Amino acid sequence: MKTDRRQEREEAAGRKAAMAALSHAPGERLKALWVQAGLPRDAQKLRGPETGLVTVRGRIGGGGAPFNFGEATVTRATVRVEGGAVGHAYALGRDKEKALLSAIADALWQDASRRAEIEACIIEPLRAEQTTADETRRAETAATKVDFFTMVRGED
Amino acid sequence: MYVAVKGGDAAISNAHQLLADRRRGDRSVPALRLDQIVEQLALGVDRVMAEGSLYDRELAALAIAQARGDMIEAIFLVRAYRTTLPRFGYTLPIDTAAMQVERRVSATYKDLPGGQLLGPTFDYTHRLLDPEIATGTPVAEPERREAEAGWMPRVSEILAHEGLIESDGELPEDHVTGDLTREPVEFPLERDLRLQALSRGDEGFLLALAYSTQRGYGRSHPFVGEVRIGEVEVEIDVPELPFAVPLGRIRVTECQMVNQFKGSAKVPPQFTRGYGLVFGQSERKAMAMSLCDRALRAREFGEDVVAPAQDEEFVISHSDNVQATGFVEHLKLPHYVDFQAELGLVRGMRAEHEARKRGDDQETREAAE
Numbered sequence: 001m002k003t004d005r006r007q008e009r010e011e012a013a014g015r016k017a018a019m020a021a022l023s024h025a026p027g028e029r030l031k032a033l034w035v036q037a038g039l040p041r042d043a044q045k046l047r048g049p050e051t052g053l054v055t056v057r058g059r060i061g062g063g064g065a066p067f068n069f070g071e072a073t074v075t076r077a078t079v080r081v082e083g084g085a086v087g088h089a090y091a092l093g094r095d096k097e098k099a100l101l102s103a104i105a106d107a108l109w110q111d112a113s114r115r116a117e118i119e120a121c122i123i124e125p126l127r128a129e130q131t132t133a134d135e136t137r138r139a140e141t142a143a144t145k146v147d148f149f150t151m152v153r154g155e156d
Numbered sequence: 157m158y159v160a161v162k163g164g165d166a167a168i169s170n171a172h173q174l175l176a177d178r179r180r181g182d183r184s185v186p187a188l189r190l191d192q193i194v195e196q197l198a199l200g201v202d203r204v205m206a207e208g209s210l211y212d213r214e215l216a217a218l219a220i221a222q223a224r225g226d227m228i229e230a231i232f233l234v235r236a237y238r239t240t241l242p243r244f245g246y247t248l249p250i251d252t253a254a255m256q257v258e259r260r261v262s263a264t265y266k267d268l269p270g271g272q273l274l275g276p277t278f279d280y281t282h283r284l285l286d287p288e289i290a291t292g293t294p295v296a297e298p299e300r301r302e303a304e305a306g307w308m309p310r311v312s313e314i315l316a317h318e319g320l321i322e323s324d325g326e327l328p329e330d331h332v333t334g335d336l337t338r339e340p341v342e343f344p345l346e347r348d349l350r351l352q353a354l355s356r357g358d359e360g361f362l363l364a365l366a367y368s369t370q371r372g373y374g375r376s377h378p379f380v381g382e383v384r385i386g387e388v389e390v391e392i393d394v395p396e397l398p399f400a401v402p403l404g405r406i407r408v409t410e411c412q413m414v415n416q417f418k419g420s421a422k423v424p425p426q427f428t429r430g431y432g433l434v435f436g437q438s439e440r441k442a443m444a445m446s447l448c449d450r451a452l453r454a455r456e457f458g459e460d461v462v463a464p465a466q467d468e469e470f471v472i473s474h475s476d477n478v479q480a481t482g483f484v485e486h487l488k489l490p491h492y493v494d495f496q497a498e499l500g501l502v503r504g505m506r507a508e509h510e511a512r513k514r515g516d517d518q519e520t521r522e523a524a525e
Contacts (some may be wrong), residue, residue, distance in 0.1 A: 011375065012398055013399075015399075016400075016401075016402065018491055019401060019402055020389075020402035023401075023402050023403055023404045024402075024404050024405065028454060029392065033390050043282040044371075045275065048195070049429065050242070051208075051241060052241050052242040052243060052244045052332070052404070053238060053241045053242070053243045053244065053473060054245055054246065054247050054390075054392055054524050055243070055244070055245070055246045055247065055315065055335070055337070055408065056211065056247050056250065056390060057246055057248065057249040057250065058249055058250055058252070058351075058408075058433045059249045059250075059252075059348060060324060060325030060327075060351060060431055061311075061323070061324030061429055061431050062252050062253065062310045062312060062324055062412065063253070063310070063312075063416050064324030064325035064326050064327075065326050065327035065333070065348060066249045066333050066436075067333060067334075067346075067347075067348035067349075067351045067352055067354075068246070068333060068334075068335050068336075068337075068348070069352060069355040069370060069433050069434075069435075070205075070206070070209045070210065070211060070356060070435050071209055071210050071211070071238055071337075072210065072211035072212065072247075072390070072406060073210065073211070073212040073215065073241070074392075074403055075312045077356045078161065078396070078425065079335050081288065083324040084349065086395075088396055088397060088401070090244075090392065090394070090401045090402075090403050091403060091404055092211070092212075092390065092404035092405075092406065093212065093404070094212065094214070094215075101394065102255075108251075108367070119447050134256060135303070136300070137256065138256070138303035139300035139301060139303050139358075140298045140299070140300055140327045141258050141275055141303070142260070142300070142301040142302065142303040142304070143211070143299040143300050143301040144259075144272070144273055144275055144276075144277075144296065145271045145272065145273050145301070146271065146272040148266060148267070148275065
């Protein structure tokens with residue numbers, strides 16, 4: 001029983017991580033990987049793809065009570081693929097094809113027999129590229145770190 | 157008798173065609189692409205997103221192109237567009253402590269964990285025009301250095317350990333987060349609504365008010381505890397999924413202003429805070445916002461409300477540049493009938509005035525005789 005719940009949690013975490021990689025991906029990159037992997041594009045559209053708004057929240061002082069500080073465009077899609085799995089996608093921006101492919105990817109990911117393929121062909125390359133891009137940015141920022149030194153004046 | 161006057165259809169249509177022509181300008185000059193605006197006028201795009209209150213770079217770039225670079229017009233276009241979209245909900249609050257930091261400086265601590273990261277700043281440039289930009293000289297790749305792993309706490313967390321600074325702004329447990337895009341604004345406001353208004357407020361207006369507090373109109377002894385710029389994850393809870401869905405990242409600027417406070421009957425002397433949080437890379441706006449936030453907390457701290465920046469109704473009612481431009485600019489639209497009425501009124505008053513003057517003159521003459 002306990003292991004079941006743990007497995008469920010792990011699966012949810014894996015699915016969320018895959019959805020994160022998809023939502024962060026540039027649409028063009030996802031489309032290119034999709035074509036390269038020869039994955040199916042046909043799925044029954046249950047909702048969308050449709051573009052709407054989310055209100056973005058911050059916290060007063062960084063960690064206090066929430067407040068609304070602006071809105072952002074979000075595109076979402078829900079699909080059903082062969083085999084019956086339902087996939088969802090949400091991502092900032094207005095790229096409907098990206099949302100559609102992401103929802104198909106999410107549906108296929110839930111199919112244990114296809115998960116490895118989706119991970120290997122789509123999620124892992126996207127994640128690797130995002131990690132590299134983040135590391136580059138961090139390294140560029142790190143080069144602008146101030147190294148303080150003390151000037152000693154006169155003789156000691 | 158009231159006579160409705162119509163006309164100007166052809167003039168309006170031709171004016172808009174002329175606008176399209178002038179917007180495009182000299183046809184021998186290549187047309188701007190939106191990706192060029194997004195990449196190379198990035199801070200203009202950020203301003204339109206912040207004050208348009210809609211995070212979408214391509215839309216902001218389109219608005220800037222359509223508005224011929226008129227920022228307030230572009231902000232207006234973005235605000236109008238957002239009303240056409242359905243709403244999916246509210247995100248979870250972003251966590252700025254987990255930001256992928258691109259710039260982070262503190263004016264209060266030299267050696268804070270994570271260090272001072274200057275990032276892509278205008279600070280310390282000499283403000284000399286650079287002719288190389290005009291000639292399109294290739295630009296070198298930036299330097300890189302191994303980044304230190306590690307948590308970069310917000311400065312407020314460092315001071316909090318000593319108990320010398322107030323905590324992050326809490327509101328009562330049962331407080332429902334206000335949303336000025338949903339309900340009309342009623343004064344006095346809670347701090348959450350004020351911050352929402354300030355975050356979308358006009359940069360110039362808030363900058364001027366912030367400046368006024370420094371010059372003595374509601375002095376608040378500020379220090380920049382921290383400014384940080386970078387990307388944060390955005391997540392939203394949706395009914396169809398058992399976890400918060402990651403939506404991607406947005407770039408924000410956060411400012412923690414730290415203000416000396418001499419204490420009151422209820423509160424011991426300590427540092428108080430003003431907070432700024434703005435879409436995009438927008439340090440000036442975030443700093444101005446945090447100064448205005450602190451000034452507007454005057455009543456909360458029992459300070460005298462003596463300056464414009466401390467007057468909530470004044471600041472919040474006039475901070476929105478779309479509202480402001482709408483009301484100011486409507487004056488140029490036809491007011492023919494209103495003006496005719498005023499003209500009649502002034503003519504009448506003038507006739508009365510002259511009659512009175514003639515009467516007075518006559519009286520003086522009679523008295524003299």
